[in-house]
Amino acid sequence: xxxxxxxxxxxxxxxxxxxxxxxxxxxxxxxxxxxxxxxxxxxxxxxxxxxxxxxxxxxxxxxxxxxxxxxxxxxxxxxxxxxxxxxxxxxxxxxxxxxxxxxxxxxxxxxxxxxxxxxxxxxxxxxxxxxxxxxxxxxxxxxxxxxxxxxxxxxxxxxxxxxxxxxxxxxxxxxxxxxxxxxxxxxxxxxxxxxxxxxxxxxxxxxxxxxxxxxxxxxxxxxxxxxxxxxxxxxxxxxxxxxxxxxxxxxxxxxxxxxxxxxxxxxxxxxxxxxxxxxxxxxxxxxxxxxxxxxxxxxxxxxx
Amino acid sequence: xxxxxxxxxxxxxxxxxxxxxxxxxxxxxxxxxxxxxxxxxxxxxxxxxxxxxxxxxxxxxxxxxxxxxxxxxxxxxxxxxxxxxxxxxxxxxxxxxxxxxxxxxxxxxxxxxxxxxxxxxxxxxxxxxxxxxxxxxxxxxxxxxxxxxxxxxxxxxxxxxxxxxxxxxxxxxxxxxxxxxxxxxxxxxxxxxxxxxxxxxxxxxxxxxxxxxxxxxxxxxxxxxxxxxxxxxxxxxxxxxxxxxxxxxxxxxxxxxxxxxxxxxxxxxxxxxxxxxxxxxxxxxxxxxxxxxxxxxxxxxxxxxxxxxxxxxxxxxxxxxxxxxxxxxxxxxxxxxxxxxxxxxxxxxxxxxxxxxxxxxxxxxxxxxxxxxxxxxxxxxxxxxxxxxxxxxxxxxxxxxxxxxxxxxxxxxxxxxxxxxxxxxxxxxxxxxxxxxxxxxxxxxxxxxxxxxxxxxxxxxxxxxxxxxxxxxxxxxxxxxxxxxxxxxxxxxxxxxxxxxxxxxxxxxxxxxxxxxxxxxxxxxxxxxxxx
Numbered sequence: 001x002x003x004x005x006x007x008x009x010x011x012x013x014x015x016x017x018x019x020x021x022x023x024x025x026x027x028x029x030x031x032x033x034x035x036x037x038x039x040x041x042x043x044x045x046x047x048x049x050x051x052x053x054x055x056x057x058x059x060x061x062x063x064x065x066x067x068x069x070x071x072x073x074x075x076x077x078x079x080x081x082x083x084x085x086x087x088x089x090x091x092x093x094x095x096x097x098x099x100x101x102x103x104x105x106x107x108x109x110x111x112x113x114x115x116x117x118x119x120x121x122x123x124x125x126x127x128x129x130x131x132x133x134x135x136x137x138x139x140x141x142x143x144x145x146x147x148x149x150x151x152x153x154x155x156x157x158x159x160x161x162x163x164x165x166x167x168x169x170x171x172x173x174x175x176x177x178x179x180x181x182x183x184x185x186x187x188x189x190x191x192x193x194x195x196x197x198x199x200x201x202x203x204x205x206x207x208x209x210x211x212x213x214x215x216x217x218x219x220x221x222x223x224x225x226x227x228x229x230x231x232x233x234x235x236x237x238x239x240x241x242x243x244x245x246x247x248x249x250x251x252x253x254x255x256x257x258x259x260x261x262x263x264x265x266x267x268x269x270x271x272x273x274x275x276x277x278x279x280x281x282x283x284x285x286x287x288x289x290x291x292x293x294x295x296x297x298x299x300x301x302x303x304x
Numbered sequence: 305x306x307x308x309x310x311x312x313x314x315x316x317x318x319x320x321x322x323x324x325x326x327x328x329x330x331x332x333x334x335x336x337x338x339x340x341x342x343x344x345x346x347x348x349x350x351x352x353x354x355x356x357x358x359x360x361x362x363x364x365x366x367x368x369x370x371x372x373x374x375x376x377x378x379x380x381x382x383x384x385x386x387x388x389x390x391x392x393x394x395x396x397x398x399x400x401x402x403x404x405x406x407x408x409x410x411x412x413x414x415x416x417x418x419x420x421x422x423x424x425x426x427x428x429x430x431x432x433x434x435x436x437x438x439x440x441x442x443x444x445x446x447x448x449x450x451x452x453x454x455x456x457x458x459x460x461x462x463x464x465x466x467x468x469x470x471x472x473x474x475x476x477x478x479x480x481x482x483x484x485x486x487x488x489x490x491x492x493x494x495x496x497x498x499x500x501x502x503x504x505x506x507x508x509x510x511x512x513x514x515x516x517x518x519x520x521x522x523x524x525x526x527x528x529x530x531x532x533x534x535x536x537x538x539x540x541x542x543x544x545x546x547x548x549x550x551x552x553x554x555x556x557x558x559x560x561x562x563x564x565x566x567x568x569x570x571x572x573x574x575x576x577x578x579x580x581x582x583x584x585x586x587x588x589x590x591x592x593x594x595x596x597x598x599x600x601x602x603x604x605x606x607x608x609x610x611x612x613x614x615x616x617x618x619x620x621x622x623x624x625x626x627x628x629x630x631x632x633x634x635x636x637x638x639x640x641x642x643x644x645x646x647x648x649x650x651x652x653x654x655x656x657x658x659x660x661x662x663x664x665x666x667x668x669x670x671x672x673x674x675x676x677x678x679x680x681x682x683x684x685x686x687x688x689x690x691x692x693x694x695x696x697x698x699x700x701x702x703x704x705x706x707x708x709x710x711x712x713x714x715x716x717x718x719x720x721x722x723x724x725x726x727x728x729x730x731x732x733x734x735x736x737x738x739x740x741x742x743x744x745x746x747x748x749x750x751x752x753x754x755x756x757x758x759x760x761x762x763x764x765x766x767x768x769x770x771x772x773x774x775x776x777x778x779x780x781x782x783x784x785x786x787x788x789x790x791x792x793x794x795x796x797x798x799x800x801x802x803x804x805x806x807x808x809x810x811x812x813x814x815x816x817x818x819x820x821x822x823x824x825x826x827x828x829x830x831x832x833x834x835x836x
Binding site for chain 2: 154
């Protein structure tokens with residue numbers, strides 16, 4: 001029975017994130033436009049863009065190799081698997097045993113590297129610049145991410161995001177000093193990690209561009225879901241529960257995602273575009289916060 | 305040995321075939337020893353001065369290293385003499401045989417680091433016990449200041465030896481510090497190992513990201529994994545000192561996986577670099593480009609090796625990272641506050657080194673294999689010859705298979721890591737109950753997703769080819785058929801942002817310049833006072 005509900009929940013989860021990711025981008029853009037005093041595009045505009053791109057002919061640079069065709073698919077696939085593994089409204093999905101946070105981070109890194117390689121394939125200057133920038137930011141983001149995962153795993157006893165969320169629901173989240181610092185660091189990493197690099201998408205067209213944009217949208221949703229599962233798993237249906245609990249979990253997930261999207265839009269409206277050096281500084285702050293959280297956690301468990 | 309002596313007189317093909325044959329025999333023998341079980345067999349060879357004998361011993365540690373060396377080193381085109389010297393080193397049963405093996409290896413490769421290592425090891429073994437026989441030393445491990453000196457000397461020797469061969473260096477550390485000095489050594493023994501590992505990983509990746517030739521980038525980047533080996537050994541020492549055998553075996557397994565990954569990928573990548581150099585005529589990154597069109601096999605193998613080194617799932621490097629992270633996690637609960645903070649620092653530095661290795665890998669592949677050619681010579685490279693392709697493909701395939709089934713890579717080392725391999729073929733686990741990391745599942749999911757994306761969304765044969773937009777530069781002149789190479793992002797421009805970030809750090813040079821400026825201004829003032 002648990003297996004069956006896990007399977008159904010997994011299918012529903014995949015359908016949900018597939019449907020929600022482009023819509024989330026639409027919601028985010030609409031909020032940004034409203035905050036700037038404009039009417040804003042329709043919420044489903046990213047869906048229309050994706051469909052339009054998919055029907056268009058693919059134009060490839062003359063010197064491009066097979067990398068241009070394969071890498072966007074790998075990028076989208078790696079991000080999509082990451083998105084399948086992070087729980088949204090219910091725990092105990094059938095892929096839950098594989099939902100190791102380190103693996104999810106690794107899948108996002110794989111997506112980043114393949115997008116960068118694809119952007120360099122055409123041999124134009126801007127693609128290389130985008131690749132260089134996104135990987136440079138990743139250099140600073142990786143230590144911060146590993147530190148946050150270290151803190152989470154030390155306090156929860158596991159790196160499996162499903163088990164972490166289940167433990168938080170069961171025992172209640174203790175909002176002492178460690179978790180808020182960890183949450184702050186995670187928010188900063190997510191902010192820099194979901195920053196769009198327009199230079200990376202310049203060389204693509206047609207279905208390839210649609211894949212890269214879908215991967216961007218999915219990455220934003222993965223980060224929202226990860227923040228939710230790691231720190232704020234309110235209302236997630238526990239493993240083995242049925243449709244009623246799922247409905248409640250769905251409502252909570254919707255609320256959480258909308259709040260995070262609104263916060264991101266507000267931040268974008270206030271701060272505007274984040275420059276590369278500023279993003280690197282933000283990530284350095286995230287590293288420091290991670291170090292701080294780890295130190296506090298160790299000091300706390302050491303004295304306890 | 306005989307083969308090595310004969311190598312000058314007989315044709316190369318005979319040497320190669322003979323070397324391959326001997327390697328095959330040794331590998332078969334080692335596998336047989338592995339199957340037979342954890343017994344230790346010794347052999348006393350009557351050579352040496354005044355009727356003394358050189359004992360050789362084959363235990364589980366020696367078997368695993370022998371297997372690794374003789375499986376991978378022939379692919380690196382190692383001559384018979386270094387290989388024989390490595391075998392002598394690994395099989396040595398006392399200090400004398402160990403020193404002879406190291407000196408032979410040094411004589412075959414480069415003498416100075418080997419001689420330094422031999423001096424260090426000789427002093428260390430002399431301090432460690434009354435006799436240099438390994439069995440006697442195991443019975444009476446050193447303690448107190450002797451143990452500390454032994455640790456420092458062995459680390460210095462292994463550090464020097466790692467310039468010659470990383471496997472032998474790791475073997476020295478494992479043999480002397482972990483086997484001969486026993487389990488009773490203090491906690492702080494892990495600290496220098498952990499620090500050295502983190503330093504090697506970060507500095508290696510950073511220098512790899514900044515390097516300018518193929519061979520430099522590849523050999524420096526693979527230090528990322530070698531640093532993880534040292535960190536794994538350090539964590540294992542923490543766990544052993546705190547009497548946590550399961551954690552120690554996890555950490556040792558992580559170190560072994562990282563070592564296998566390092567050796568395999570380093571060999572693979574350096575062979576790829578050599579193939580590129582002989583095919584395209586240069587090893588400078590800024591003279592290559594677009595090789596994927598003409599060297600698809602070399603490029604594919606190189607890409608696999610780079611992704612493995614950069615610890616991307618589902619590769620072997622990621623499996624090593626996963627195990628190391630989990631053992632660091634448990635080790636953070638033991639020891640005192642200083643050690644725990646050190647572990648936190650090591651986690652951050654591991655992340656930094658992975659990020660830098662990913663940057664260096666993408667830079668290398670993006671500059672050398674994709675994009676447009678930067679010189680006419682790079683526009684017409686030749687694919688590596690068929691035998692080299694076979695070697696590259698074999699190395700790449702084995703690193704891929706071991707990445708999917710890391711338990712397979714752990715099997716030879718079970719005797720000394722004591723990592724329970726039974727029933728865990730598909731996944732790596734940190735604890736008995738915990739859901740682990742199953743690379744096969746990740747790979748199957750990834751393959752399904754890529755297949756779905758390509759099959760459902762792609763319609764083949766619909767592409768249109770257009771010239772790439774050159775970013776607003778003027779059209780290239782007719783004698784540049786591949787466009788102006790200067791309008792591409794090159795190896796130097798790729799790391800320009802990194803250099804800017806590094807320039808923000810307080811550097812020793814800047815400090816020295818500032819001091820020099822202060823000194824000059826002081827002298828200026830003094831001179832002005834004196835002349836007045």
